[in-house]
Amino acid sequence: xxxxxxxxxxxxxxxxxxxxxxxxxxxxxxxxxxxxxxxxxxxxxxxxxxxxxxxxxxxxxxxxxxxxxxxxxxxxxxxxxxxxxxxxxxxxxxxxxxxxxxxxxxxxxxxxxxxxxxxxxxxxxxxxxxxxxxxxxxxxxxxxxxxxxxxxxxxxxxxxxxxxxxxxxxxxxxxxxxxxxxxxxxxxxxxxxxxxxxxxxxxxxxxxxxxxxxxxxxxxxxxxxxxxxxxxxxxxxxxxxxxxxxxxxxxxxxxxxxxxxxxxxxxxxx
Amino acid sequence: xxxxxxxxxxxxxxxxxxxxxxxxxxxxxxxxxxxxxxxxxxxxxxxxxxxxxxxxxxxxxxxxxxxxxxxxxxxxxxxxxxxxxxxxxxxxxxxxxxxxxxxxxxxxxxxxxxxxxxxxxxxxxxxxxxxxxxxxxxxxxxxxxxxxxxxxxxxxxxxxxxxxxxxxxxxxxxxxxxxxxxxxxxxxxxxxxxxxxxxxxxxxxxxxxxxxxxxxxxxxxxxxxxxxxxxxxxxxxxxxxxxxxxxxxxxxxxxxxxxxxxxxxxxxxxxxxxxxxxxxxxxxxxxxxxxxxxxxxxxxxxxxxxxxxxxxxxxxxxxxxxxxxxxxxxxxxxxxxxxxxxxxxxx
Amino acid sequence: xxxxxxxxxxxxxxxxxxxxxxxxxxxxxxxxxxxxxxxxxxxxxxxxxxxxxxxxxxxxxxxxxxxxxxxxxxxxxxxxxxxxxxxxxxxxxxxxxxxxxxxxxxxxxxxxxxxxxxxxxxxxxxxxxxxxxxxxxxxxxxxxxxxxxxxxxxxxxxxxxxxxxxxxxxxxxxxxxxxxxxxxxxxxxxxxxxxxxxxxxxxxxxxxxxxxxxxxxxxxxxxxxxxxxxxxxxxxxxxxxxxxxxxxxxxxxxxxxxxxxxxxxxxxxxxxxxxxxxxxxxxxxxxxxxxx
Ligand SMILES: Nc1ncnc2c1ncn2[C@@H]1O[C@H](COP(=O)(O)OP(=O)(O)OP(=O)(O)O)[C@@H](O)[C@H]1O
Ligand SMILES: [Mg+2]
Numbered sequence: 001x002x003x004x005x006x007x008x009x010x011x012x013x014x015x016x017x018x019x020x021x022x023x024x025x026x027x028x029x030x031x032x033x034x035x036x037x038x039x040x041x042x043x044x045x046x047x048x049x050x051x052x053x054x055x056x057x058x059x060x061x062x063x064x065x066x067x068x069x070x071x072x073x074x075x076x077x078x079x080x081x082x083x084x085x086x087x088x089x090x091x092x093x094x095x096x097x098x099x100x101x102x103x104x105x106x107x108x109x110x111x112x113x114x115x116x117x118x119x120x121x122x123x124x125x126x127x128x129x130x131x132x133x134x135x136x137x138x139x140x141x142x143x144x145x146x147x148x149x150x151x152x153x154x155x156x157x158x159x160x161x162x163x164x165x166x167x168x169x170x171x172x173x174x175x176x177x178x179x180x181x182x183x184x185x186x187x188x189x190x191x192x193x194x195x196x197x198x199x200x201x202x203x204x205x206x207x208x209x210x211x212x213x214x215x216x217x218x219x220x221x222x223x224x225x226x227x228x229x230x231x232x233x234x235x236x237x238x239x240x241x242x243x244x245x246x247x248x249x250x251x252x253x254x255x256x257x258x259x260x261x262x263x264x265x266x267x268x269x270x
Numbered sequence: 271x272x273x274x275x276x277x278x279x280x281x282x283x284x285x286x287x288x289x290x291x292x293x294x295x296x297x298x299x300x301x302x303x304x305x306x307x308x309x310x311x312x313x314x315x316x317x318x319x320x321x322x323x324x325x326x327x328x329x330x331x332x333x334x335x336x337x338x339x340x341x342x343x344x345x346x347x348x349x350x351x352x353x354x355x356x357x358x359x360x361x362x363x364x365x366x367x368x369x370x371x372x373x374x375x376x377x378x379x380x381x382x383x384x385x386x387x388x389x390x391x392x393x394x395x396x397x398x399x400x401x402x403x404x405x406x407x408x409x410x411x412x413x414x415x416x417x418x419x420x421x422x423x424x425x426x427x428x429x430x431x432x433x434x435x436x437x438x439x440x441x442x443x444x445x446x447x448x449x450x451x452x453x454x455x456x457x458x459x460x461x462x463x464x465x466x467x468x469x470x471x472x473x474x475x476x477x478x479x480x481x482x483x484x485x486x487x488x489x490x491x492x493x494x495x496x497x498x499x500x501x502x503x504x505x506x507x508x509x510x511x512x513x514x515x516x517x518x519x520x521x522x523x524x525x526x527x528x529x530x531x532x533x534x535x536x537x538x539x540x541x542x543x544x545x546x547x548x549x550x551x552x553x554x555x556x557x558x559x560x561x562x563x564x565x566x567x568x569x570x571x572x573x574x575x576x577x578x579x580x581x582x583x584x585x586x587x588x589x590x591x592x593x594x595x596x597x598x599x600x601x602x603x604x605x606x607x608x609x610x611x612x613x614x615x616x617x
Numbered sequence: 618x619x620x621x622x623x624x625x626x627x628x629x630x631x632x633x634x635x636x637x638x639x640x641x642x643x644x645x646x647x648x649x650x651x652x653x654x655x656x657x658x659x660x661x662x663x664x665x666x667x668x669x670x671x672x673x674x675x676x677x678x679x680x681x682x683x684x685x686x687x688x689x690x691x692x693x694x695x696x697x698x699x700x701x702x703x704x705x706x707x708x709x710x711x712x713x714x715x716x717x718x719x720x721x722x723x724x725x726x727x728x729x730x731x732x733x734x735x736x737x738x739x740x741x742x743x744x745x746x747x748x749x750x751x752x753x754x755x756x757x758x759x760x761x762x763x764x765x766x767x768x769x770x771x772x773x774x775x776x777x778x779x780x781x782x783x784x785x786x787x788x789x790x791x792x793x794x795x796x797x798x799x800x801x802x803x804x805x806x807x808x809x810x811x812x813x814x815x816x817x818x819x820x821x822x823x824x825x826x827x828x829x830x831x832x833x834x835x836x837x838x839x840x841x842x843x844x845x846x847x848x849x850x851x852x853x854x855x856x857x858x859x860x861x862x863x864x865x866x867x868x869x870x871x872x873x874x875x876x877x878x879x880x881x882x883x884x885x886x887x888x889x890x891x892x893x894x895x896x897x898x899x900x901x902x903x904x905x906x907x908x909x
Contacts, residue, residue: 071481072481072482073481073484073485077484081483082482088479090471092475092539097468100465100468101469101485102483102484104468104469107465109464109465114464114465115457115461116457116460117464122281125284125464125465126280129280130280169483169484335712339712341712387894388890391894392897392898395654396848396898398712399848399893574734575731577730577735578728578731578735578834579731581723581730582724582728582731584720584727585721585722585724585725585726586720586724588716588719589717589721589724592709592713592716592717592720593702593705593717596713
């Protein structure tokens with residue numbers, strides 16, 4: 001079953017066609033990855049799914065229902081969570097508050113309750129805190145930084161906090177925009193492990209954009225390749241790697257061998 | 271030197287005062303506020319009341335500008351709405367102050383809500399302009415809607431009263447204003463421990479991401495506008511009871527800038543900063559008055575220079591703090607405290 | 618309806634609008650190049666007008682000397698403000714920068730009051746005095762000649778920005794700072810020049826407006842009208858500044874004449890409110906696309 005289906009989506013900015021007739025299926029409980037050169041339209045696709053960009057054509061179906069016309073916060077409430085390519089943490093808040101913010105859509109306290117902070121309002125905050133601590137902070141191993149302002153954290157940890165915030169949204173589909181970009185090897189391995197665990201233990205479907213081919217080939221179940229706004233190949237890692245169009249898209253025609261190696265770094269390591 | 275405690279429960283961890291030292295100092299502060307009027311002379315009492323009113327309004331503006339990132343040039347106008355509401359109600363209905371003040375707050379909140387509506391389409395500085403427009407309209411209404419506002423003459427009113435007690439003297443007003451100021455700050459403090467306060471800050475820091483993470487921007491911006499104006503309305507209502515006369519000139523545009531300055535000088539997005547800024551900005555003119563009085567025997571025309579000097583000082587404080595100490599007095603306060611915490615081991 | 622009266626009022630309003638257009642042009646130049654909304658523009662105008670008062674009145678210089686000196690003084694003030702107070706704010710939030718300009722406005726008002734007292738003053742008259750008739754319509758000479766001078770400056774500006782090197786650098790910086798920088802344009806210098814030129818235009822207008830309406834430390838209020846103009850026209854649109862300037866000037870004068878002085882501001886701000894709701898980025902402004 002596909003939890004998310006994208007049909008013939010087109011999006012352009014003035015003359016720039018960011019997406020052209022893009023169709024994509026995201027099967028439930030998989031890790032689906034979108035790859036493609038810079039400017040291919042990957043982030044734009046995420047933005048369409050989030051509801052931030054409004055595609056000129058096409059439709060997005062989530063859990064069998066069209067998302068047309070729903071504002072971004074509604075979509076978040078339905079279980080579409082994401083992280084951002086350029087880390088988008090709230091700099092004026094601590095790690096803990098950033099994560100709690102993710103739980104916003106699942107909380108109910110109104111303005112009066114907030115001002116009084118008593119009874120239900122307080123119980124709700126405590127319940128969220130408890131849950132965030134138990135399920136997310138422990139899991140992502142960020143206990144030691146929970147009180148720190150996010151602005152001072154090293155890059156890798158910031159990415160992790162962003163993941164934590166997305167998890168606090170209790171998503172059905174977690175969209176990760178380049179989750180390991182700019183990380184060192186060890187951090188990348190940690191992140192890959194987290195992503196696998198999230199899929200396994202939390203039953204969350206993952207839709208990811210990533211440039212690190214090693215990781216993509218390792219953990220993805222399903223890969224779609226985007227180039228100049230079009231899907232040029234789709235399938236499991238093995239199939240996609242061998243697809244000549246994909247190879248061309250990444251490197252023109254030259255030096256196919258080195259690209260094979262790039263697309264399949266495991267073999268290179270072996 | 272102070273040692274952090276290990277927190278036992280999340281409830282304890284999320285409390286406002288997490289250490290006994292903090293609780294101790296807060297109690298001392300409350301006690302000080304209680305004893306102050308018994309020791310203070312009438313001038314100090316008067317200042318205490320002014321600071322109290324300023325704290326409420328500054329905290330309100332801080333919620334909007336400091337925490338939600340929406341700059342407002344309408345604070346004085348919203349205070350005016352509160353003040354006129356109180357003046358009109360107490361003259362025409364004789365309602366006691368808890369009700370008039372509440373209605374003053376609600377009235378201002380309603381106006382604030384309306385003014386926030388353009389945030390449906392515009393943001394940032396455009397919104398600031400909308401608030402400027404609001405203050406122009408409000409001023410116009412105060413001056414021209416004579417049957418209700420008394421025109422340029424304004425309205426005068428009876429002192430606040432409840433159950434036969436009247437709040438006539440500054441001493442009595444102190445006990446009306448200061449507890450409300452404390453409540454106002456505590457409520458704001460609560461707010462920023464909960465989902466709504468977090469949503470405000472998220473909008474300030476990155477509005478688009480906040481929206482994608484599930485925060486309906488319009489609803490929360492309007493909420494922030496309404497809440498901030500509620501604070502302004504209550505402050506304005508107290509202003510009315512304090513001076514017992516309200517005119518259109520009581521709430522000029524410069525007053526909005528005064529509050530903006532208080533937020534900046536104190537520290538944007540910091541409640542303690544709002545308090546410090548409100549007190550500081552209220553006391554600067556008074557200090558200048560004292561200085562002028564002291565200088566007059568030697569420079570007979572010193573009083574002439576007072577009002578322009580004040581303008582220059584206000585402007586210089588805004589510019590200076592923004593350039594050199596953007597986190598305001600709150601940051602200075604933090605540094606001082608840190609110094610004493612670590613003292614004498616490190617300095 | 619008395620059409621003659623309406624015609625004369627409208628004419629005066631349009632002439633005033635021409636000056637608004639000039640000030641708005643100064644505002645837009647600063648905004649386009651530096652993205653700073655300058656709340657102090659009215660006070661910069663005021664400062665230049667007081668300088669003229671000092672040169673022409675106090676020091677009894679000929680207007681031919683006093684006007685250029687005062688205008689240069691205003692331009693210099695703009696440059697100094699940019700260098701000392703705006704530049705340190707580079708990269709700070711737009712809100713913070715706006716508040717700096719509000720602070721600057723307050724400082725300037727205080728300074729002027731300190732030096733020239735709070736009393737209203739009349740500028741020594743320096744414009745020709747023979748009445749001007751356009752058809753049957755009478756136009757006060759101060760307004761007419763003020764308008765003509767203002768328009769001359771405005772045209773020079775437009776030509777300059779269209780054709781000179783400085784103008785090209787300014788437009789390049791406005792459309793893409795990073796690209797301009799990489800092409801070897803000294804962006805900092807452009808910022809400074811934008812403030813100098815913007816303030817210069819405002820100063821010319823300041824002297825002309827003060828020559829008709831008098832001068833006091835409250836003069837800077839005119840900045841609010843200019844703000845309305847640029848919002849209605851679109852913050853980054855020169856065309857918008859011109860069109861909206863003329864329109865707002867006209868509206869303000871007509872509202873003042875028919876409804877009373879207290880209606881001037883509400884009338885223009887009502888237009889502003891309508892624009893904010895229906896065309897938030899102004900008649901000709903561009904809406905910047907946001908990204909995540
Ligand atoms: N808000 C926008 N306005 C104008 N053009 C845009 C906007 N957002 C994206 N684009 C354009 O759409 C195209 C696709 O951009 P997008 O960010 O989706 O690429 P991407 O695949 O995520 O690239 P990268 O790997 O570099 O992150 C690019 O040409 C980009 O310039
Ligand atoms: Mg991208």
